[in-house]
Amino acid sequence: MTFDSVSWLEQARALIGPAHVLSEAGGDDVSAHTRDWRGKFQGRALAVLRPGSTAEVQALVRLAARSGVALVPQGGNTGLCGASVPTADGLQAVLQLGRLNRVREIDAENNTATVEAGCILQTLQEQAAAAGRLFPLSLGAEGSCQIGGNIATNAGGVQVLRYGNMRELVLGLEVVLPDGECLDLLRGLRKDNTGYDLKQLFIGAEGTLGIITAATVKLFAAPGAQAVAFAGVSSIAQAVRLLGALRGHLGERFTAFELISGPAVALVRQYFPETPAPLSGDWPWYVLMEAADGGSDEVLREALQTALMACLEDGCLEDVALAGNLAQAQTLWTLRENITHAQQLDGSNIKHDVSLPISRIAGFVEQMLAQLPQAFAGARPIVYGHLGDGNLHFNVSAPPGVAPDAWQRQTEAVNQLLHDAVVALRGSISAEHGIGQLKRDEMALYKTAAELAVMRRIKQALDPQGLMNPGKVL
Numbered sequence: 001m002t003f004d005s006v007s008w009l010e011q012a013r014a015l016i017g018p019a020h021v022l023s024e025a026g027g028d029d030v031s032a033h034t035r036d037w038r039g040k041f042q043g044r045a046l047a048v049l050r051p052g053s054t055a056e057v058q059a060l061v062r063l064a065a066r067s068g069v070a071l072v073p074q075g076g077n078t079g080l081c082g083a084s085v086p087t088a089d090g091l092q093a094v095l096q097l098g099r100l101n102r103v104r105e106i107d108a109e110n111n112t113a114t115v116e117a118g119c120i121l122q123t124l125q126e127q128a129a130a131a132g133r134l135f136p137l138s139l140g141a142e143g144s145c146q147i148g149g150n151i152a153t154n155a156g157g158v159q160v161l162r163y164g165n166m167r168e169l170v171l172g173l174e175v176v177l178p179d180g181e182c183l184d185l186l187r188g189l190r191k192d193n194t195g196y197d198l199k200q201l202f203i204g205a206e207g208t209l210g211i212i213t214a215a216t217v218k219l220f221a222a223p224g225a226q227a228v229a230f231a232g233v234s235s236i237a238q239a240v241r242l243l244g245a246l247r248g249h250l251g252e253r254f255t256a257f258e259l260i261s262g263p264a265v266a267l268v269r270q271y272f273p274e275t276p277a278p279l280s281g282d283w284p285w286y287v288l289m290e291a292a293d294g295g296s297d298e299v300l301r302e303a304l305q306t307a308l309m310a311c312l313e314d315g316c317l318e319d320v321a322l323a324g325n326l327a328q329a330q331t332l333w334t335l336r337e338n339i340t341h342a343q344q345l346d347g348s349n350i351k352h353d354v355s356l357p358i359s360r361i362a363g364f365v366e367q368m369l370a371q372l373p374q375a376f377a378g379a380r381p382i383v384y385g386h387l388g389d390g391n392l393h394f395n396v397s398a399p400p401g402v403a404p405d406a407w408q409r410q411t412e413a414v415n416q417l418l419h420d421a422v423v424a425l426r427g428s429i430s431a432e433h434g435i436g437q438l439k440r441d442e443m444a445l446y447k448t449a450a451e452l453a454v455m456r457r458i459k460q461a462l463d464p465q466g467l468m469n470p471g472k473v474l
């Protein structure tokens, strides 16, 4: 029997209303939903479906299951692994969650929020703040990424050091399973040992096991005080010593520790010329760090300054500047958050998102900085990331004069150099961005046969028709 797309679109329109079913065939511009943030993956969609409730998601999933149409869940489409866009055959439908965007409840006493999957991360942060609470997940795309996407990628960001990644922030989930049934796991409990912890399956699954429609997440006391500093260090080994020393000095108040290479700072200042030089001298590496607590800014700033002076005396840093106020702190954070944009503006780069035991990172980076130029003349490493979590973005920009396409064709060879070294050190080739289409084949190279077999069995058990984001992860 041939597939009748006209009748399928009619059925979808009947379920969620004609205004919420977009299609190229119907003359709609769906380009924002078929191309990933980097412009690396261009797909085509049978339709872009925009349900407005969990019941509508269920109805669409049942329609898809009846007709054998694959669904690609999509949040803010800011993912960096091509997981949120359809393949090129035009047979998959994008399930865009953006209309499910309510914060259903903030339970201040329980320190939890129950929020729909399509809620923008920044909106949740703001609503938590209005209730005197903190939702701590924080990343450069927070103005457009959505909670469902954050959960499906197990997002990290810049406060993992203190609060953990998304997995550690999720207490409960509501998920529409591939057969359309709604699995209600929306419990705001910090202790619950009643059998398998099913919600964990969907966190980090990149939409391959079901559609997340809502979540109950942890909130924290809003920190009244924040102190930010920017240090210059002569090596990553020195930065690692600084990290250890600050852990001792600051304890629970220590919220962020971001490593930024000299070339990364230079790139941001080139493309965002309003960015001030963070320190008077130039250093090969810099660290952006933050502390927060419930006291006053002045007291916290003084505590951070005392700690940093002790670190300077102990040879854990070379130079340091403390932000004197919120505006200066924000300027330093903007520098950090603009690195991805600066690299994007600069042209083609091959991204890496690796994690290693912190004790092995300095050796790994030195080894790579020595080997890369030998293997790829002129390649420009732009290294930065969440050193406090053992997670670095070892991105490699194209050598001057090399065309973007030609550089992208080197991806496999560059990846092999880096990822073989990472795996030899028992690290991971994807610390926070996920697998998607970008790293699917590579993941299969590095995982054991036993790991892959268990993953496939889970996929088969939950999604026997293979309609949830096929072609991604596995």
Ligand code: FAD
Residues within 6 Å of the ligand: 037, 072, 073, 074, 075, 076, 077, 078, 079, 080, 083, 084, 097, 117, 118, 138, 139, 140, 141, 144, 145, 146, 147, 148, 149, 150, 151, 152, 153, 154, 155, 156, 157, 158, 205, 206, 207, 208, 210, 211, 212, 213, 340, 341, 432, 433, 469, 472
């Ligand atoms: P999308 O890109 O839309 O989707 C990502 C994946 O989740 C896809 O597999 C999709 O199918 C699935 N999905 C989306 N919604 C659902 C749902 N409701 N149910 C089931 N599956 C779903 N990431 C970090 O971890 N740390 C960072 O510091 C960071 N910084 C970034 C900075 C910039 C400038 C950019 C562009 C990206 C950054 N990212 C970072 C990557 C990205 O923002 C995160 O992966 C984010 O969590 C994706 O959310 P999204 O809503 O855009 O998801």
Ligand code: 2HG
Residues within 6 Å of the ligand: 140, 337, 339, 340, 351, 352, 385, 386, 393, 395
């Ligand atoms: C970050 O830490 C993000 O800024 C994006 O994870 C990293 O663009 C990148 O490679």
Ligand code: ZN
Residues within 6 Å of the ligand: 156, 157, 385, 386, 393, 432
């Ligand atoms: Zn990151």
